[in-house]
Amino acid sequence: MLLIVGAGFAGLSAALRARHLGVAVTVVAGRERAFDAPECLSLEGVRALHDCGLDARQLQLPPVREYISRWGESPMLSRAPPPGIPKNIMLGRVQLLRALRACATEEGVTFVEADELYRVLPTRQGLQLQFTGPVQELVLDASFAIDASGRAAVLARKLGVGRRTFDHLVAYGVRGPVHGLPEGVVHTFSVADGWVFAVSDSPGQAHVCFYTNGRLAGRVTEAKIMERVPYQIRSLMSDEDMWLASGVSAANASTSLLDVPGGTYWLACGDALQTVDPLSSSGITTALQQGAAAVSAAVASLSGNLEPMRAYWLESRAHFDSYVRNRNSFYGFGESAS
Ligand SMILES: Cc1cc2nc3c(=O)[nH]c(=O)nc-3n(C[C@H](O)[C@H](O)[C@H](O)COP(=O)(O)OP(=O)(O)OC[C@H]3O[C@@H](n4cnc5c(N)ncnc54)[C@H](O)[C@@H]3O)c2cc1C
Known part of the structure; x- marks a missing residue:
């Protein structure tokens, strides 16, 4: 067998x-x-x-309408995404x-x-x-x-x-309300100690993942990690307290x-x-x-x-x-x- x-x-x-x-x-x-x-x-x-015999189109998922990448200066990510990344x-x-x-x-x-x-x-x-x-x-x-x-x-x-x-990459994920991020948009950008991946998969709701080096993350609480990137994170969120209270999950990445x-x-x-x-x-x-x-x-x-x-x-x-x-x-x- x-x-x-x-x-x-x-x-x-x-x-x-x-x-x-x-x-x-x-x-x-x-x-x-x-x-x-x-x-x-x-x-x-x-x-x-x-x-495998599965037609992804039949799953009727929202298509990605836009893929926005914005990389700032960061020790970890200082370059633009490589050209030729296939559309996701x-x-x-x-x-x-x-x-x-x-x-x-x-x-x-x-x-x-x-x-x-x-x-x-x-x-x-x-x-x-x-x-x-x-x-x-x-x-x-x-x-x-x-x-x-x-x-x-x-x-x-x-x-x-x-x-x-x-490496020691850890992903912290939260789901919650957003404003200013239309449905079907995948948004990635770098921050000082990692990068952020946000997907608005239904109207007014998004899944946001913050990726950072686990050695660094081990020394601060999840809430503090969110505070480290106030400008980017706040620009996505309508109610920060609600996001943090909604439960941050951590995953080894x-x-x-x-x-x-x-x-x-x-x-x-x-x-x-x-x-x-x-x-x-x-x-x-x-x-x-x-x-x-x-x-x-x-x-x-x-x-x-x-x-x-x-x-x-x-x-x-x-x-x-x-x-x-x-x-x-x-x-x-x-x-x-x-
Ligand atoms: C935060 C995060 C975001 C990601 N985003 C993406 C993305 O956008 N796109 C992408 O392509 N990839 C992404 N990945 C990677 C992707 O999730 C993995 O590469 C993929 O899930 C690997 O599939 P797998 O079947 O090998 O393992 P898994 O999906 O981990 O499946 C393993 C299975 O084995 C089972 N199992 C474990 N132990 C036992 C046991 N003792 N007995 C029986 N079963 C057991 C588990 O329950 C699980 O069902 C992401 C990963 C992370 C951590």
Whole structure:
């Protein structure tokens, strides 16, 4: 049995590819709910969704009418966004995941719910994964397992694989009322210690994310972080107190990479394999593409052809290296990634 750990973008794309190849597949889905946020998806991402059998246009989401980027002088962001960034579309994260999961269910993918992966044992023909479950333990034998569990990379970690982290970017998100920001506008701008991403996805309402270096953020409260950028933030908000009271959520947004992308009977894909700066708007696209590619490589390896697996390793590494080069040149970091 092909086993996929994680029902995010990478896991669902992997499951759909498996079904398109006629392979039986079980997806272990975590029980926590995904946070909802408007996401930007490049046209490449829309194509990756299409490959999964999903037409983004049918989701009837508001199109991005305008994409405004305004970068001021900042130690972190002192340059204009690189030319040639593809035009993005806006999608609701939860809505997109629901649509993908519905496709997967229709294609005959089996889903099981689990909590913690507490043990991984090698077997003669693969791996045995042992999870705590909502009611009882779950013991699953896999001829091949795909780690699509996001940043947690639960399978890779259990197998003792390390992870290199390149920065300490943290995202603080709030949702609330805005004035002066029409619907369908994505607004990004730099501030002294990070950058701000604001999306007005319904009339008078916006989702605002403030990204900063986590080491710095650890020393100040969330409210103080908002105060550090009074001019930009206040210009977007009609009632600052309401915004701060509405609950600021924090998420790890650092760039990181697993030390190895896989091994005998397993591969990692999506955020489990590497995480990228949200400013690149490429995490979902990469997760969708890698999920599908990982399954193709896994299926080939099960019939004794290891070449696609090697190609997957090389391509995923080349993809990450190229992202790091772009990121370093964009932020003016020079050759060093950290
Ligand atoms: C603040 C922020 C904003 C972002 N904005 C954008 C954007 O605009 N555009 C874009 O393209 N990307 C964006 N990204 C990146 C994007 O969200 C990720 O790259 C993408 O979600 C990766 O998909 P994934 O399937 O690999 O991982 P995830 O989406 O993290 O999915 C992993 C899944 O595995 C499950 N899981 C974890 N542990 C277990 C377990 N033990 N058992 C079973 N299941 C488990 C989780 O519940 C989850 O459902 C953003 C990221 C952040 C942090």
